[in-house]
Amino acid sequence: MRQFENEQLTVFQSVLYQTTSAVIKTKEALIVTDPNWLPNEIAEIKGYIESIIEDRRLYIIYTHSDYDHIIAAGAFPNATTIASEAFVKRINKEEVLEQIRQFDAQYYIERGYPIIYPHIDIIIKEDGQTLELQDITCSFYLSPGHTGDGLFTVVEPFGILLAGDYLSNVEFPFIEDYEAYFATIQKVQTIISDKEIEVMVPGHGTTTNNLDEIQKRIDESLLYLNNLANDSIDESQLRKLYPFYKGLQEMHELNKKAVHK
Known part of the structure; x- marks a missing residue:
């Protein structure tokens, strides 16, 4: 479904994990992030792109290499692709592809395009x-921390921040590397201060054009990280902040292990 729309930006949201895919329309290009999840959802995104592309060039930005964010790479063979150097150098690419195959096998999903790790x-x-x-x-x-290959994008003069799997309103930080994650949240605070950000698209959850809400999500991420490091997490508060906390408890336990590495 379409979650957010303005003149330049349309954000699609999957029914799975509220995963987003942004489409930004400019005079010269269409810029898409992480097209996902299910075949009918990808078909909706493709149909929208085809309806407005005209003579524009199609770019796809991969915010990171988690399997849900590259799952439709094979559906856009003519796109110019963008990602971080760490994304390109990921060693266990086959493992990511196997996660896609296992997901599709579990739910009997057939896709009309190949399962590939995108060439960048x-x-x-x-x-x-x-x-x-x-x-x-x-x-x-x-933007490392959630994964080692994360990437933020700021699109000016529209003031759009494409945040990948950060600053969600439905997920607390999912941490691979604690120190890197903390530094990335500090970096996004600098970006917000230096750039005229008007709208922020997270990888999961709700797009917002409210600057106070963006700052609130930064503050909540920092609070979670600090409390995690100090072993002072109030899980009752997490339940209030994150409506799907019951499904996130395993990730919280993994975060505890990450902070003590």
Whole structure:
């Protein structure tokens, strides 16, 4: 379904884990993030793209390499792809593809495109790297912590922040590397301060154009990280903040292990 729309941005939301896929329309390009999950949802995204693409060039930004975020890579063979250098250098790519195959086998899902790990055309190696198009500038920032290959994108002058699996209102931080995650949240605070951000798209949960809400999510992430490190998490508070906490308890236990590594 379509979760959010304005003149430049349309955000699609899957029924699974409220996973989002953003489509940004500019004079020269369509920029898409992480098209996902189910075949009918991907068909809806493809249909929308085909209805507005005209002579625009299609770009796909992969915010990171978790299997749910690359699951439809094979559905867009003509797109120009963008991801971090760590995404390209991921060693266990076959493991990610096997997760997709297992998911599809479990639910008897058939897809009309190949399951592939995406080849990347534009590799982001450092913070501040840019892609200049006719009417926009995309600035990229490495965002490790959730995974080692995360990527933020700021699209100017529209003020769009594509945050990947950070700043969700339905998930607390899912942590692979605690110190890297903490540094990434501090980095996004700097981005919010330095750039004129008007709307933020998380990888899971609700898109927001409310700056107070964006700051609230930053503060909640920092609070969770600090409390996790101090072993002072109030799980009753987590239940109030995150409506699907019952399904997230296993991840909270994994986070405890991550912080003590």
